[in-house]
Amino acid sequence: MSLREAYTTLFLSILDKDGEIKDTADLKHEGKSVDQETVIGVLKSLESREVIKYETISREQLVLTEEGADIADNGSYEARVFYAVPEGEENGISVADLKSKLGQAAQFGQGRAIKNKWIKKSANGGFTRAVESIVDESQNLLRDIREKGAYHDEKVVKDLKKQKHISASKVTSYRVVKGDKFTTQIVKEETDITEEMLKSGEWKTATFKKYNFNAAGVQPRSGALHPLMKVREEYRQIFLELGFSEMPTAQYVESSFWNFDALFQPQQHPARDAHDTFFLSDPATSDRMPMDYVERVKQVHSVGGYGSIGYGYDWKIAEAEKLVLRTHTTAVSSNMLYKLAKEFQETGEWKPVKWFSIDKVFRNETLDATHLAEFHQIEGVVADRGLTLGDLIGTLHGFFKKLGIQKLRFKPAYNPYTEPSMEIFAWHDGLNKWVEIGNSGMFRPEMLLPMGLPEDVAVIAWGLSTERPTMIKYGYNNIRDLVGHKCRLDMVNRNPIARVDK
Numbered sequence: 001m002s003l004r005e006a007y008t009t010l011f012l013s014i015l016d017k018d019g020e021i022k023d024t025a026d027l028k029h030e031g032k033s034v035d036q037e038t039v040i041g042v043l044k045s046l047e048s049r050e051v052i053k054y055e056t057i058s059r060e061q062l063v064l065t066e067e068g069a070d071i072a073d074n075g076s077y078e079a080r081v082f083y084a085v086p087e088g089e090e091n092g093i094s095v096a097d098l099k100s101k102l103g104q105a106a107q108f109g110q111g112r113a114i115k116n117k118w119i120k121k122s123a124n125g126g127f128t129r130a131v132e133s134i135v136d137e138s139q140n141l142l143r144d145i146r147e148k149g150a151y152h153d154e155k156v157v158k159d160l161k162k163q164k165h166i167s168a169s170k171v172t173s174y175r176v177v178k179g180d181k182f183t184t185q186i187v188k189e190e191t192d193i194t195e196e197m198l199k200s201g202e203w204k205t206a207t208f209k210k211y212n213f214n215a216a217g218v219q220p221r222s223g224a225l226h227p228l229m230k231v232r233e234e235y236r237q238i239f240l241e242l243g244f245s246e247m248p249t250a251q252y253v254e255s256s257f258w259n260f261d262a263l264f265q266p267q268q269h270p271a272r273d274a275h276d277t278f279f280l281s282d283p284a285t286s287d288r289m290p291m292d293y294v295e296r297v298k299q300v301h302s303v304g305g306y307g308s309i310g311y312g313y314d315w316k317i318a319e320a321e322k323l324v325l326r327t328h329t330t331a332v333s334s335n336m337l338y339k340l341a342k343e344f345q346e347t348g349e350w351k352p353v354k355w356f357s358i359d360k361v362f363r364n365e366t367l368d369a370t371h372l373a374e375f376h377q378i379e380g381v382v383a384d385r386g387l388t389l390g391d392l393i394g395t396l397h398g399f400f401k402k403l404g405i406q407k408l409r410f411k412p413a414y415n416p417y418t419e420p421s422m423e424i425f426a427w428h429d430g431l432n433k434w435v436e437i438g439n440s441g442m443f444r445p446e447m448l449l450p451m452g453l454p455e456d457v458a459v460i461a462w463g464l465s466t467e468r469p470t471m472i473k474y475g476y477n478n479i480r481d482l483v484g485h486k487c488r489l490d491m492v493n494r495n496p497i498a499r500v501d502k
């Protein structure tokens, strides 16, 4: 039986017999005063079920300090001195011996023992007993106070407080009466459904404790950004400092046209397979595409143009209309570049741009410790007349320098929409190796010219994920600790945006 159960039984039997508990401070359980902290827990639980009602009694109580308790247990210092002096011996005890026997107590007790005429100086400068026996009133007084928690003589109390042998402390106890639904038959309330209960069928008849929806939650000590959002904020800040403006990325669903076709990605490309891409089923397609531009894209894919021989396959609009969850934010870039080209066509004025975006993309991947079906992409795009690969490399150095990454290496790569394409590697001091951190390239003329951009405009672009640098930065080994319902909440304490000082 737990203490709480024992108290419950105790209270209910008293109430049943006497109709009232005058003061829980007077109650004893197994010879000891009941613990008022446990008492209030039991009372609250019984009160919530209307079995009892209670009111609080507050009063001051005298309690012994550590020193006071030592005196109550082991005697006053003067008494200790008296007992340390041997009976009836001429020479008694020397001051040094007394000190080594009693330590500090010798010093404290000596004077009083003499004043009480319990001991006296001996011929050789030590002490001998002056009386046969003593009554240790200081000890008795403290024992009495410990027992009763009070003392009638104000002056004595004041003195003892001054000597730091006692102190006053507030104590709370309770008066208890029967409630409207008083009963001595308390059914045990279960808090959890257990495997045993399920196996034995006990769950069917068990009484479950109700949820207390009014209970106050744990007060968070700080507000915090999710680590991914924190990293996103850092990247956003870097782009803004470099004079980039943010592309609108709220739309997760794109037509295959903007996600693939506009990027000169052939319709047979493996990335367009359902294994890699999430297709929507309802609605499955969109016909909201600028048809004249669609026609130019069809041409460049199937027969070429703009100095390209194209892919030479039968391009189908049905494939382009399929709605997908965007697989990269380059779908946003293609859409934005088309709008920029249109503006140029309409006004004849060319405006160079520096854009970025940081948002979610989706890929139908096998989930494991480092891959989820969705992640955040960081994308940078610069469009201007006469940009070269040197501009791309220089821009990437400038961008990564802001992140504290100085050593970069580039490896030739392939993307359907960029030529040349480069994978970006950074030297990681901690891991002591080159790590791949992104992908980049110069958008192909087959992508830019059908949009209607000026022929001498080049577009450099790069992309990276936020998850990877976040995992490295905050030491996450499993992406599931970073994203989703299992997100480790201790990160809140490690990445505060503001902390409440206690």
Ligand SMILES: N[C@@H](Cc1ccccc1)C(=O)O
Pocket: 327, 328, 329, 330, 379, 415, 418, 439, 440, 441, 461, 462, 463, 464
């Ligand atoms: N879209 C590419 C990244 C990229 C962006 C821009 C240019 C080149 C590459 C990816 O998903 O990996």
